Amino acid sequence: MAGDKSDILQGTLDLMVLKTLESMGPLHGYGIARRIEQISEEVLQINQGTIYASLVRLMHRGWISGAWGTSDNNRKAKFYSLTRAGRKQLHTEAENWERISAVIGRVLRSAERG
Amino acid sequence: MLAWIRAWASRTRASLSPRQLDQEFEHELDAHLDMLADENVRRGMSPEEARRAARIRLGGQTQLKEINRELHGLPALETFFQDTRYAFRMLRKNPGFTAVAVLTLALGIGANTAIFSVVYAMLLKPLPYSRPDQLLTVFEAQPKAGVKATGWSYANFAELREQNRIFSDMAGSQQHQLTLTGRGEPSVVNTSVVTPELFSVFGQRPILGRPFCPDDGKLGAPAVVVLSENLWRGSFGADPKVIGSSINLDKRSFTIVGVMPAVFRFPILTESEQLWIPLVQDPLFGSWMDRRGGHWLQVTGRLKPGVSMAQAQAELDAIGARLAKEFPAENDGWTIRFVPLKQKIVGNVKSALLVLMGAVGLVLLIACANIANLLLTRATSRAREIAVRTALGAGRSRIVRQLLSETLVLGLLGGLAGIALAYLGVEGLTALMPQDLPQVNAIRVDNFVLGFALLLSALASCAFGLAPALFAANSNLQSSLREGGARSGESSNRRRARSFLAAGEIALAMVLLVAAGLLLKSFSKLMAVSPGFDAQHVVQADISLPRFQYAMPQQWAAFSRELLTRLQSEPGMRDAAVVVPRPMADGFVNLGFDIVGNPPLSAGTSRTANYVSVSPDYFRVMQIPLLAGRLFDRHDVSASPRVSLVSEAMARIYFPNQNPLGKQIVFGFPPDIGAVREIVGVVGDVRDVALGQDPGAMMYVPYAQAPFWGANVVVRSSLSAASVAGTIRRDVQQIDKDLPVTDVAMMKDTIDATVAQPKFRTFLLGLFAAMALVLAATGIFGVVSYSVSRRTNEIGIRVALGASRNRILRMVFGETLVLTCAGLVLGVPSALAGSHLLGHLLFNVSANDPATLAAVAFTLALVAAIAGYIPARRAMRVDPMVALRHE
DSSP states (O other), X not given: OHHHHHHHHHHHHHHHHHHHHHXXXXXXXXXXXXXXXXXXXXXXXXXXXXXXXXXXXXHHXXXXXEEEEEOTTSOEEEEEEEOHHHHHHHHHHHHHHHHHHHHHHHHHHHHHHO | OHHHHHHHHHHHHHHHOHHHHHHHHHHHHHHHHHHHHHHHHHTTOOHHHHHHHHXXXXXXXXXXXHHHHHHHSOHHHXXXXXXXXXXXXXXXXXXXXXXXXXXXXXXXXXXXXXXXXXXXXXXXXXXXXXXXXXXXEEEEEEGGGTEEEEOBOHHHHHHHHHHOXXXXXXXXXXXXXXXXXXXXXXXXXXXXXXXXXXXXXXXXXXXXXXXXXXXXGSTTOOOEEEEEHHHHHXXXXXXXXXXXXXXXXXXXXXXXXXXXXXXXXXXXXXXXXXEEEEGGGOTTGGGGTXXXXXXXXXXXXXXXXXXXXXXXXXXXXXXHHHHHHHSHHHHTXXXXXXXXXXXXXXXXXXXXXXXXXXXXXXXXXXXXXHHHHHHHHHHHHTHHHHHHHHHTTOOHHHXXXXXXXXXXXXXXXXXXXXXXXXHHHHHHHHHHSOTTSTTGGGOOOOHHHHHHHHHHHHHHHHHHXXXXXXXXXXXXXXXXXXXXXXXXXXXXXXXXXXHHHHHHHHHHHHHHHHHHHHHHHHHHHHHHSOOSSOOTTEEEEEEEOOTTTSOSHHHHHHHHHHHHHHHXXXXXXXXXXXXXXXXXXXXXXXXXXXXXXXXXXXXXXXXXXXXXXXXXXXXXXXXXXXXXXXXXXXXOXXXXXXEEEEEHHHHHHHSTTSOOTTOEEEOOSTTOTTOEEEXXXXXXXXXXXXXXXXXXXXXXXXTTTSOXXXXXXXXXXXXXXXXXXXXXXXXXXXXXXTOOEEEEEEHXXXXXXXXXXXXXXXXXXXXXXXXXHHHHHHHHXXXXXXXXXXXXXXXXHHHHTTOOHHHHHHHHHHHHHHHHHHHHHHHHHHHHHXXXXXXXXXXXXXXXXXXXXXXXXXXXXXXXXXXHHHHHHHHHTOOHHHHHHTO
C-alpha cells in the first residue's frame, strides 16, 4: 500500500533529522538538508521540502523545538534543536533501526546463500 | 502530559490565528530558498537560474503548508467552523427553504418557551420564601361530612401550636379589606389579619422598623400595623419616618411599626398585600378568637428539620384525637390534614399547565416533522452533491457531520427567532392571563428559560436532522451519480419516511385538535349553563362599612335601608337591592341547620345549605323566580317574626314529598346562631358556587333581620353602567362621605371573570391546535407537491400515452388520501389517549365525545384535501411536451 511505503520513508527521514540534530546541535532546515546530503556523500539527493514536512511532524510530536536566530551568512532562519523527549526517541528509534537492519541484512544474506 | 498540554496549547493558538502560522512557515521556507540560491550562485549559476534551481530542489510549497496547517490546528474545530460556514452558505442559497424552516421552528420553539416560562414560574421555581420546602398548610377536615379542607378556629389553632413538637413555628392568617382614611381619598386596602408569628414562620425581616412581636397578639395590646413596601412607597412617599406614626383603618387608629419588602407576598402571591394587622385587632375576626367552633383561620407551619411527612401526620392525628376528646361538641369527627404550601398554591393550575405544555410539545414535534420532511426533500435533490463528495473521499461520518452542522445552524437560527417570539408571547400571555393565578408576576424569559429554549432548539435540530443525514450518507454512490442528480425516482425508503412523517403530523395534529375541540365544547357548555339568574344589565358595587364606627347590626341595617331608599328614588333605578354574599363572585357561606320537629341527626351526618342575606327586591333585580309562597317584603324587619326563603333544591332534598312552607328551620350567622325561622316561600335554584357546579340547597334571609357590615348593591337598570355607578357613589357619599365604593362592575363581567381560567386555557389550546393544523397542512402540501414535481416526467408520459386529466388528478389525489387516512388511523387512538389526560378540565363533555372526534377528523380530511388538491391540479395541467423535454 502506498501509505505504508511513505510511512517507512518518513520514519527514516525523521530518524536522520533527529540524528543530525544530536550530532550537530541547533541547526536550520537548510543546514539539516545539506548535512544529510553531505553525510550520504550526495548519494541521497533528497527533495529538500520533505525535510520541512519532517520538521513539522517532529515539532508536533514535541521531539524538537524551534527558535528564530541568525545563520552564519547573516540570514534570519529558524533553528531546531533536540528536546529531551526527542533525544530519548532518537535512542529508541536508532536501536530499533539497527536491530531491524541487522535482521534484514541477515535475511538477505541467507536468501542469497539459499 | 506536559507535552500534550503544550501541543494542544500550540494547536489552539494556531487555530485561532491560522494566518500567522502560515506566514511564519513561509518565512522559514523563504530563508531556505535564499540559502539554496546563495549556494547555487557560489557554484557559478546566474542569480535567476540559482533561484529557479532552488525552487525545484525544495519542491511544492503548498503541500508543505497544508501539512503544517493540518498538524498545527485543531482539525475537529476547524472542520466545525468550515461546516458552519458552509451551512450558512447553503442556507443563504435557498432563502425560501430557510425562511420556511426557520419560521416553522421559531413558532414551535417560541410557543414552547413561552409556556415553559409560565410552567417554570408557577410550578418549578421555589416559592419566594426561605426553605420553602419546610412550609406546610395545615387544615381541619371532616371526612364523614365531605369537608376535605377548611380553616381553623383560633382556639384550636392555639392548642395545636402549644402541643405539637413537629413545627418550629406556626402562624394563622385571614384576609379582608379595611378602609384606610386620613390619607387623601378614603381607600380600601387588602389587609392580612395574622397571628404575630407570621413573619418569622416565613423567615422574612422587615426593611424598616420591626415585625410583630408576641405581645402584639395579646388582648388589650395597642393596635399596630405593618405596611407593605408597595403601600409605603405608593401612599406614604417611602418616608422612613413613617415608623411610629399612625393611620386610620376602619376609622380606628393603628401605629405603624414596620415595613415589609415588596418580595414578601403572603398568602396572595399575585398582588402584593397592602398591610398586616394582628388578629386580635381585627374588628371582625378578632371578635371570633374565643369561639372554638369556627373554621376560618388559615394555618401555615414550618416543619422542624428532619421531621418526615409520616411523623408529622402521626403527630397531627394524635393532636386531632386529643382535641376531639377534650372538646367533643366542636371537634368530634374532625381530623387534621396538611399539604406542602407549594401544592396548595399551585395545585389547581398544575394539570391545566401540564396539558398546555404537552400541547406545545406536540406543536414542536409537528414542526420538526415538517422540517425533517423539507430536509429529506432537499437531501434527495442534493444526492448528487453528496455522491461527489463521497467519491472524492469524504467518509460517511464526515458527511453526516456536515449535514448535521447544517441542521444545527438551522436549529439555532430557529431557536433565536423562537426566543424573540417567546418574549412577545410571554408579554401577550401575562396580559391575557387571569390575574388570580399564582406567581403571575414572576413569569419572564430569564436565563433558565433561555437555556431551555436553546436546549430545545438543539434537540429539535437533532430530531429533524438525523434522519435526513443518515439517509443521505447511506445513499448508493453509483446510482446517485448515474441518476444525474435530482430527476428520476427517489429511493422507496426515503419516500416511505417522508410519507410516514406527513401521516404522523396529521395524527399529532389530530390529538391537539381533539383536545382543543373538547375544551371548546366544554367551555361553550359552561357558558350556555343558566346560572338561575339574569346578570345582564345588572351593575354591582361593594360597600364596606367601617366596623368601629358602624359597630352594631342595627346600624348596618339602617345604612342599607337608607341607601336603598335613596337609590330607588333615583330615576331608572327602581330595581335596586343588597346581597351578601354575591353568587359565584364571592365565596359561599355554608351553614348547618336543624328542622324544628325533626329528630336530631345521627352522628357524622349533617344538614347544610348555602346562606344568603338579601333585601326584598333582590329576586326581582336578579330575576330569580318565586315558585311557591311569598318573597320578603318591607315588613320583614328585625322586630317582626323571622322568616326564610329556600331554594328549589333545598325543598327537594330536605323536604321530600312535603310542603316546606310553614316549616321552621333553625340556623343563623353569628350573632344569632340559634334563630328559628319560618319558611315563607320557595325560589328558583341559583348556581352560587361556580358556573360549572350544580345548584345546591340554599336558604335566604331578609337583610333587615340578618344585616352585615357591608353589602353588595345590585341595580338592574337600562341606564349606562357609568351613570348607575356614579349615582351609587353619590348616594353613598351623601350618607357618609368617608365610605369608599369599590369593585363597581357589570355583574355579567364579574361572572365571566370566574370562568377566566377555563376560557384562557381553551383559547391557548385552540391557538396551538390551529398552529398544528396549519403545519400539518403544509406538511401534506409539501409531500404531495414534491412528489408531483419528481413525477412530472412520468405524468407527462402517462398523458402522452392517453391517460385522462381526471385519471392523473385521481392518481395524485389518491396519495393525499392514503396519507390522510393513515394519519387519521394513527390519530384516533392517540387523540383518545390524549383527551383522557384532560380529565377534570372537561365540563359536561366526555373525553371520548364522538361528535368532536368526527368533526376533527372531517376538518383534518378537508384541510388535507385542500392541501393535496393544489399540487394535484398542477399535475393535471402538466403539458406532456414540456414534461418530456424536462430531462
